[in-house]
Amino acid sequence: MNRPRRRRQFGYNVEENHSDKERFRFPLNMDESIQNETTKVQEESNAGIKEDNDPIRRQQQQSLLDDTRFNRKRPKKNTITKARQVPSAIHGSKGNPGSRVGEHKDSSADDKTPGYVSPIVEQLKRERESREKRKQQRLQSNEKKTIPTHATSLDPGPSEAAQPQPSDLNQNEENSEGKKATSPFNVIMTPYDKNKHISKQNTVKRSGPKNTLPPLHILGEGQDSAYETSGESYADEVVAAFDAIGVPTKVIAYRTNGIIGRYELSLERNFRLNVIGKLKAHLVEVLPFDNVKVIAPIVGTSNIGVEFALPVIHPIPFSTLFKSSSLGSRKNDFKFVIGKTVDDQIFSFPLQKAGHMLIYGGEEIHSTSVIDNVLVSLMMNHSPRELEIMVASDKDDHIAYGSLPYAFNEPRSLKDKDVLSDVLEELNDRHNQFRRAHVRNLDSYNKRVKTDARKSMIIVVIDDLAELFEHNNPEAIRSIVQILKKGKPLGMHLVMNHSRKDVSIRFELLQMMQTRISFKDEKSRVVDNSDELVEGNDMLIQIPTSNKPLRVNAGILDQKIKENVLSHLKGMS
Template sequence: MAPAQVTGGREGEGVPAGMFVKEVPFEIEEREVDESVTEPDSASVLGSEGDNEDAVAGGAEGPLLIIEEQDNVDDEDFMKDIPPGSLDTLFDPRLDLPRYKAPGIDLLNDYKDKIYKVPNEELERNNRKIVKTLSDYKISVERIYARTGPTVTLYEIVPSAGVRISQIKRLEDDIALSLAARGVRIIAPIPGTNAVGIEVANSKPSVVPMKSLLEEPKFRNADYDLPVVIGRTISNEPMMFDLAKMPHLLVAGATGQGKSVGLNAIITSLLYTKHPSEMKMVLIDPKKVELSLYSKIEKHFLAKLPDSDDAIITDTQKVVYTLKSLTIEMDARYDLLKIAHVRTVKEYNEKFLSRRLNPLKGHRYMHYIVVVIDEYADLLMTAGREIEEPIVRLAQLARAIGIHLVIATQRPTANIITGLIKANFPARIAFRVISNIDSRTILETTGANQLVGRGDMLISVGGEITRVQCAFIDTPEVERITAFIGDQHGYSSAHYLPEYTGEEGENSGIGEVDLGRRDKLFDEAAKLVVQFQQGSTSLIQRRMNLGYNRAGRIMDQLEAAGIVGPSEGSKARQVYITDFNSLDKILSSLD
């Protein structure tokens, strides 16, 4: 049998495993399956998750399980209306918008006239200059290999035995002077190899079209929950990652170096790969112009507060309320995960899609929520701690329940990117910055100050830094994508986040409510609240297709009738009534 190949730090460099790994026998224990144990029917699976409320019918031997009849009434009423065999198929959230089509690749430009090949003369000239500069300082080289990329070329140098790495590292400025080139950066050594890397900017940098990245088979076949492709590496490989595993992303760089284009590349990757039922985005844009292009997809992909007019959040106070609303959603999701006995949103959705969680007990499909903040520094200047506290809390806890943050700032200083932020954002992207101090603030090392700009960036994932040329997507392309999505049939409105009324709403009472002049939909709303056991205005608004003000008045009437408790600010109201019999008595007494 041929020995297996163990791949080293770089692609294409394999080491025979037989050189240092001894083959050992490997067996898997096979267990006999007891076929006498019957599978629970689909009806019992739907209502039994973690609660043991349905007995398994059909001859399974064992101790008798006694269940109170009252606990089973709702499930039995629910089950009798379901057509036979309908629970045998998996739940599909995409059926919410069955005719939705993802944007086509033809909406993007290929920019063929802006893609250049580095001439061999330039490579050979730089090669000679590097060797001469090193030899001037008595540093001999065994081999040089040039690897061309869209913006920079990496010269991999294998120094002779006895040469110290620090000797080459100290010559960074001398090599840059000899080559008369910008963007010279020395990697000493290249991780996983015995070579030193010298990155030199190409005389004519090429554009990396977003279209070419989305067409890559490697990206199209990637099994990612939130797939993002953001550019090409020096070896012209697509730089892609799963945002769900990052789990949050910090983007920094000076003005005009490509941050907004990078955000567009991230958002475009998600729009091309996800269905509106699988992902929602919260777009926060204090500058008011960068993310406004995405307002057309409000009824497909965007989420906002129930009383908010604009889906793109620009007002600072609305930003604070939105972030605190997301913490409410986070806590609610964790409660559902606890009931379902799972640890992540992926495990929870697998259970829900296989119909092992009962929707009547509050369970629901959890879509991913991606929060994009375009200018974090401006928010900190205007709101301070009110902004940082919910962001840090989301960054610490929200990764397991499908809420992921992408934060961009043009001021990567220590008072903006604090220790709490850095600790919870392990994945970072640095575009060109002015000083090495800013580079250290973002990446914990220098290098971002030596980039050439115009999309040239360093991305740090797990402490490993990679130089990437960011994908380019122009404003007309984004407009075509959003128009294509916006013209399709969508939801009735943007996705509503849990309501958050703020400090004023926490202490305000309901005032005088005349139950003799109840809303016509009062009874229906009361049954809805009792059914879902969730005293939320946004629930009434969403399920009954009402405006926010009318739904709020109905909630005040429900409180006055003793069906729900008073407002608790950032939490949903407590529901006092737990069954429909008690509710019918209250409704009868009001008539």
């Protein structure tokens, strides 16, 4: 469809309305003669206008001048001439809150009708007023306090003391006039300096802990250095035993922890290490030791190791474990120590990585020493606000921990149905609080909250787990399963002892225990190759960060030293 195009011209209607009015030619393409004539005509017209006194002519010229002049006072399209009185939830209504929009109100009238009142603004006003009032009261109370002046070396005599000083007269005049006391200095202080001086007086230094952690000398003496050479004289007999079965070897190193010794042997390059497994039965008959364990190869090397029990045992005291490890620096990293490995290295491990621990088999003396080493090493470096202990047992071995300030709850019997009810309630509370705080573990939660609201690490000792299975306490077993599933990130750890081998453990429960400690077990139910251990203080530890277990001998905590440490810990708060 063809439509006639309309010519677009700026001010088209204006030109039509004023077509009869005078127009001026644009003097761009004019000749000089024409330009001179136009200038003369313009000068004559201007002179005529000045001399002309015709009111009608003057009105026409004025209207023409107004139409051609650009009006700068004309508002733009997007300019709001008058703001609307719309009430706001934060700022309230602008202008007069009592008047409506567009309603004219006489200034002389006294209208007390309230308009829109914002509750947020009113609450902020009340808080600001109360804050200012408290600040003024605090300043007034601080100014009323008398600050003692420094005594000078020249003390006034009785005659001088009786005469009134000019400073006293001025002070009496100020008090009579009702003025407030100023700063004690003889200078004019600004309000900033005055507040700073008052804040220094009111600040109270932060006091440290009332009681200190147990000192290191309370742990007694360390291990005798004679253990390092014990069993070293069997090197020739070991080499002769390997030569007897046709395997030439050479002793490289010998290490011992005082209970178990190990020879490190190097073989020829063309010898296959998988043959050692077949020759192990012949080696046991030839070697001069009763209990022998052959390691082929040693982790990280191409050598083999021969481990054997020393005929003369040198016990490992707890003081050696604590002082020689990183625990001696007294850091609060929640590390515990158990014993020494065969290569004379101290076994220490953080509790957050260890998770839940199971101690399987062994005599009651050795399993108790493992639990004591874990608990005492943690209490030596942590206050009751950081660590709590709960004991569930029918024995008297760990009853002393219930009287300490570290106790989460009093010791309870495993036959009680509500033995772990408080622990399970704390577990659920922490789970809900961590979800509200949008965190997943205890460290993240403690970093977000204040010092008073921080959560402590909780250790639940269950001794003995076999009795719990025998007495058929389903409520306690359900609580244990819940703690095994959720407790590790929430800072709640189980340390369970299972001494009786005739009572089996369900496979599902065994898989949820991250750290497993096994003494000698002929069937190797908990840790593989535990049948090659020696009866007594010898165990394999399977940690979650390693595929192969470590052979460790537990340290011994003397009963007298234990009582001294616990008596010192009773005064902690």
